[in-house]
Amino acid sequence: MIKIEKLSKTYGQGDGQVVALEPLDQTINEGEFVSIIGPSGCGKSTLLRLIANLEAPTSGRVTLETAGLKRPVGFVFQDAVLLPWKSVADNIRFPLDTSGVPRKLADEKVKELVELVGLKGFEKSLPKQLSGGMRQRAAIARALADDPPILLMDEPFSAVDLLTRETLNDELSRIWQKTGKTILLVTHSVEEAAYLGSRVMVMSPRPGRLKVTYEVDLPLPRGECTKRDPKFLDLVSELRTLMREMTS
Amino acid sequence: MFLKAIIGLVGIAVLWGVAVPIFDVPHYLLPGPIEVAERIIFLFQRGDLAWHIYVTLSEVFGGFILGAVVGIAAALVFSRFPIVERVLTPLILLLQTIPKIAIAPLLLLWLGLGASPKVALVAVVTFFPVMTAMLSGIRYMNKSYSDLSVVLRLSPWQRFWHIELPAAIPTLFAGATVATTLAMTAAVIGELMGANKGMGFVLATGQENADTATVMGMVILLSFVGWALFAILDYGRRRVEDRFL
Amino acid sequence: MKGRIKPVLEYSGALLVLVAAWWYVSGPMGMPAYLLPSPASVGSLLWDMILSGKLWPHLAFTVQNILIGLIVGTVFGVLLAYMFFKTPSLSDYLEGPLVVIQTAPKIAIAPLIIIWFGLGLTAKIVLIFSLVFFPVFAGALAGFRSIDSRLHDLALLMNLSRTQRFLRIDLPAALPGIFVGIKIGAIQALVGAILAEWMSGSDGLGYLMTFATATYKTPLLFGAVLMTAFLGLAMHAILNEIEARYLAWSTPDEQ
Ligand SMILES: Nc1ncnc2c1ncn2[C@@H]1O[C@H](COP(=O)(O)OP(=O)(O)OP(=O)(O)O)[C@@H](O)[C@H]1O
Ligand SMILES: [Mg+2]
DSSP: OEEEEEEEEEESOGGGOEEEEEEEEEEEOTTOEEEEEOSTTSSHHHHHHHHTTSSOOSEEEEEEGGGGSSOOEEEEOSSOOOOTTSOHHHHHHHHHHTTTOOHHHHHHHHHHHHHHTTOTTOTTOOGGGSOHHHHHHHHHHHHHHTOOSEEEEESTTTTSOHHHHHHHHHHHHHHHHHHOOEEEEEOSOHHHHHHHOSEEEEEETTTTEEEEEEEOOOOSSOOHHHHHOHHHHHHHHHHHHHHHHHHO | OHHHHHHHHHHHHHHHHHHHHHTTOOTTTOOOHHHHHHHHHHHHHTTOHHHHHHHHHHHHHHHHHHHHHHHHHHHHHHHHOHHHHHHHHHHHHHHHHSOGGGTHHHHHHHHOSSSHHHHHHHHHHHHHHHHHHHHHHHHTSOHHHHHHHHHTTOOHHHIIIIIIHHHHHHHHHHHHHHHHHHHHHHHHHHHHHSOSSSHHHHHHHHHHTTOHHHHHHHHHHHHHHHHHHHHHHHHHHHHHHHHHO | OHHHHHHHHHHHHHHHHHHHHHHHHHTTTOOOTTTSOOHHHHHHHHHHHHHTTOSHHHHHHHHHHHHHHHHHHHHHHHHHHHHHHHOHHHHHHHHHHHHHHHHSOGGGGHHHHHHHHTTSHHHHHHHHHHHHHHHHHHHHHHHHHTSOHHHHHHHHHTTOOHHHIIIIIIHHHHHHHHHHHHHHHHHHHHHHHHHHHHHSOSOHHHHHHHHHHHTTOHHHHHHHHHHHHHHHHHHHHHHHHHHHHHSGGGSOOOO
């Protein structure tokens, strides 16, 4: 469970102040998949960074039920943030290496993840030898490596080609259902938000604030037929209209 | 480029070899290149030049490693505790600006004529460029890397070993490359000021005996050793940059 | 002005800490005086030497050699760099050897110069000169090479004579690079001066050091070391001041 109480964030001081997030209250239950959408600059990244404790809130607080764990959250950054001096496999294994998982076990896990994100054959490559999308896929694999109970993803698929993106969407959905992780996904695609989420949070810009949340009431597992479901199509068009209003 | 450089070097040697007989320069002032080469070979054959080179190199390496380790550690402390850096910066700048040659006689006084004062002097001159390089490596490190280490809740040691040290390696190499030249100079100064072994000692003995061929040979040898150390590090630096950037 | 006072305070603070540490080690911690004389004894010795006029000749000797070597070395370094800049074929062939020289411990030629020029003043100045020459040369060459190509066009358009072009465009434009070389050269000059005095002669701070070491006059050794350190700090401060005053145009304004 993630409990967000009166959470707000203001960057800078004096004249240069930017209110990135107005006070926000939300409770996200264990096993939920929350999609977050909103125009650029509305504080989506800020929200995730606050939850991950990468940023100190200006007011309010975030309570994680996983707070006692060594790593309460997993995070996929907006840009891949692979370590350029480590190969793809070493990057993916990094969270395991740094938490004392035996090498053999870790290698098995890496092999599985490499296949999952479709990077087979690139295990020994260095990040600079990969395309932007491939790097992002490696970063996703790394975030999944030590099986975090809460997974925060900041536009993880924006640099990935459409076909791979759909595959990864389906994989993510499957992983979520299988493991019961709590997932927060920031995305710019309303289809993706509706397709994956059990709830969609829509944020509005300047100052960043939560506009509405939708409970997505589509049957699981999601798949090709979800995309033809009238309820899905309705939700997508409603979200799209909302986004249009905000950006115009 | 490389070929032309070699032509340049050979050209200088030929000019030197031709000029000596033409202008009839007395040998005790300027021996020809062949005479100098023969003297170096003789010194090797007599058996102790290799040992002197070994002595100097081990002073350079010992001091270099000592200075680099302390420099890296200091940079780490400064980056973790900015307050320590704030307080110590004037002191460090002051010590950095003091000409290191002023410290040399004190080291000789305290540590004697053996290898330790040279090692200490080399360590001192190595410390500053390495410390500065490491600090700027950490400071200008991609901010996302420190985010990653927060998300993964890395221990301070893991953070240093897996993130900060490798991220700083390019700048560290640049700093270390600067430091090699300083380190060689420091070792030679130490040996010239007081020693009973090492390349600087051979050099000083040559001067006392007015043995120009030995002195010139040692100068040339030292130049190449200095250049070789520099070239090795420079090569390492380029490899690292090619690999990661 | 306010920006000036803070660093002065900070430096004085740092200096005070150093002296306090020195006092502590030599006094309460009980380091023997032949290894570490107390700040007071060194201070009073220096004071006596200043009053009796025994210090000035040595200090002046060192400073004078450094100045002469620095000036001559700078002039020759800049001129040769300009020659290299104007004749690229020359630099193609000679740059390799110059790289070797640049990374070499140049101080090693001190004994050679003593053999060539004897134990007197000439040898010292020649040594300082050759130590200053290379960094200035390298800095100047880099400076000339990084001149904005539009300035070359300007010189062509204005139909400047060779000397005019050198004095009015190339030299000023390369000054920042030259100055980088001079700053390195100045440190080298000090090192060369002290080492040469240490190795031969009977004048200068370096001589004071070797004399004090040989006769176990530790306070005198510390006095000479302190004077050398102050000389280095003073040179650094003066060069920084010159740079701030005359080369302000070359550094991008902060903000
Ligand atoms: N470190 C920072 N310092 C100052 N302002 C910041 C900082 N980070 C973000 N901001 C500001 O906070 C606001 C929200 O930024 P945030 O990155 O959370 O937006 P976003 O919704 O993730 O946008 P995008 O979709 O483009 O990624 C923006 O106006 C931004 O300028
Ligand atoms: Mg963002």
